[in-house]
Amino acid sequence: MRIVIVGAGQAAVQLAASLRQEGHEGEIVLLGDEPGLPYQRPPLSKAYMKEGDADRLILKPQSFFEKNRIERRESLRVKEIDRAGRQVTSETGETIAYDHLVLATGARNARPPIEGADHESVVELRTLAHAADIRDRLARSRRAVIVGGGFIGLEFAAMAEAAGVATTVVEAGPRLMARAVSPAISERFKAFHRAAGTEVLLDAPAARILAPTGSAADRVVLADGSEIMGDLVMVATGVKPNVELAEAAGLAVLNGITVDESLSTGDETISAIGDCASVPGPLGIHLRLESVQAATDQARHLARRLVTGCRETYQAVPWFWSDQGSLKLQIAGLSQGADHFHSLGEETVDTVFGFRAGTLVSVETVNQPGQHMAARKLLAGETPISREAIEAAGFDLRALAK
Numbered sequence: 001m002r003i004v005i006v007g008a009g010q011a012a013v014q015l016a017a018s019l020r021q022e023g024h025e026g027e028i029v030l031l032g033d034e035p036g037l038p039y040q041r042p043p044l045s046k047a048y049m050k051e052g053d054a055d056r057l058i059l060k061p062q063s064f065f066e067k068n069r070i071e072r073r074e075s076l077r078v079k080e081i082d083r084a085g086r087q088v089t090s091e092t093g094e095t096i097a098y099d100h101l102v103l104a105t106g107a108r109n110a111r112p113p114i115e116g117a118d119h120e121s122v123v124e125l126r127t128l129a130h131a132a133d134i135r136d137r138l139a140r141s142r143r144a145v146i147v148g149g150g151f152i153g154l155e156f157a158a159m160a161e162a163a164g165v166a167t168t169v170v171e172a173g174p175r176l177m178a179r180a181v182s183p184a185i186s187e188r189f190k191a192f193h194r195a196a197g198t199e200v201l202l203d204a205p206a207a208r209i210l211a212p213t214g215s216a217a218d219r220v221v222l223a224d225g226s227e228i229m230g231d232l233v234m235v236a237t238g239v240k241p242n243v244e245l246a247e248a249a250g251l252a253v254l255n256g257i258t259v260d261e262s263l264s265t266g267d268e269t270i271s272a273i274g275d276c277a278s279v280p281g282p283l284g285i286h287l288r289l290e291s292v293q294a295a296t297d298q299a300r301h302l303a304r305r306l307v308t309g310c311r312e313t314y315q316a317v318p319w320f321w322s323d324q325g326s327l328k329l330q331i332a333g334l335s336q337g338a339d340h341f342h343s344l345g346e347e348t349v350d351t352v353f354g355f356r357a358g359t360l361v362s363v364e365t366v367n368q369p370g371q372h373m374a375a376r377k378l379l380a381g382e383t384p385i386s387r388e389a390i391e392a393a394g395f396d397l398r399a400l401a402k
């Protein structure tokens with residue numbers, strides 16, 4: 001069986017590796033539109049900004065692909081899927097046949113409807129090319145403005161501030177990282193960034209970005225008319241899944257390429273994984289998770305299905321991390337489904353338990369790796385963990401997970 005994977009990022013490389021580990025003997029073809037060896041994105045807003053070492057980002061060396069007989073094509077963008085003919089066509093007109101096609105096309109940054117956000121001096125961060133450009137400009141900048149108080153904007157803010165660049169984060173909503181974390185964690189990180197010197201403005205939607213020609217600085221104009229100058233302006237307001245290929249081929253798409261519990265699209269010869277895939281979640285609704293965990297666990301799950309033919313339900317515990325300065329935030333489970341939160345730590349919250357109907361659904365920790373690992377173990381277990389059981393264990397998940 002010839003398996004063709006569109007995209008050559010985190011999910012695609014894991015899938016290729018897992019297919020060989022599971023014993024797939026047929027051809028594996030990896031088609032990626034970026035140049036160079038596949039790389040990890042998380043360090044782009046973290047270590048890479050400091051060290052600038054691109055070699056450390058590489059997911060696997062070229063020898064890995066050769067040894068495992070994985071045909072890797074770079075700078076090749078797939079333009080079309082011909083489902084009846086079981087082949088894809090590249091932008092240059094090359095056709096590549098498949099027996100099974102996997103869409104691992106990831107996501108791209110969403111450009112918000114802010115006038116001037118598409119000006120060429122305004123930067124975004126998604127690829128190694130973006131990161132290299134930003135790193136270069138950061139070294140020449142004195143003031144940075146980041147539009148968007150999510151994970152990537154805040155990770156970058158911590159790096160910029162530490163590099164001696166006066167940094168402002170403008171967030172349209174009332175709190176930081178609101179889509180993914182509890183209010184107590186938003187507060188903790190707001191206090192941390194402010195203490196580090198970063199100006200954090202909440203309820204402060206950017207209305208326009210002005211980039212006057214001949215001026216070194218851009219200006220971010222807020223809805224209330226105030227202006228913030230920055231010689232580096234970054235827009236970090238979330239991502240959009242790359243679904244256009246699937247949509248044009250008539251596959252179901254709704255905030256991601258819709259797949260069933262075994263990660264198959266409505267066409268049994270096409271699957272989707274990673275940031276581009278919308279997967280049945282714990283509450284019976286489809287979810288699209290943008291994380292290394294989702295990309296790699298889905299890839300491993302799909303590899304098993306493609307090799308063994310066994311259709312099991314994909315149900316991994318979601319987990320995520322974000323490094324912001326000296327703080328490591330780790331999240332196990334999904335706090336969005338919680339109806340009650342319980343925080344530990346006095347002035348500086350370091351653990352937040354999320355409960356739904358009295359049962360543990362998420363644990364957010366700050367610099368508490370032991371609690372995080374225990375939370376993943378407990379959430380993966382068959383038995384629901386009640387609030388009473390956590391209280392009885394003195395809120396120490398490590399004791400409960402033994």
Ligand code: FAD
Nearest residue numbers: 007009010011033041042077078105106274275290291292
């Ligand atoms: P990607 O890794 O994005 O790979 C998709 C690839 O497909 C891309 O190279 C894309 O160009 C290519 N492609 C798209 N369309 C086509 C086409 N038509 N033809 C050919 N190729 C195509 N996650 C965490 O869990 N923790 C973190 O701390 C964290 N930090 C992050 C920091 C940054 C700056 C970024 C950008 C992401 C971060 N993430 C983090 C998210 C994580 O990197 C992604 O969830 C993960 O990369 C998803 O893997 P993927 O394979 O689905 O997509």
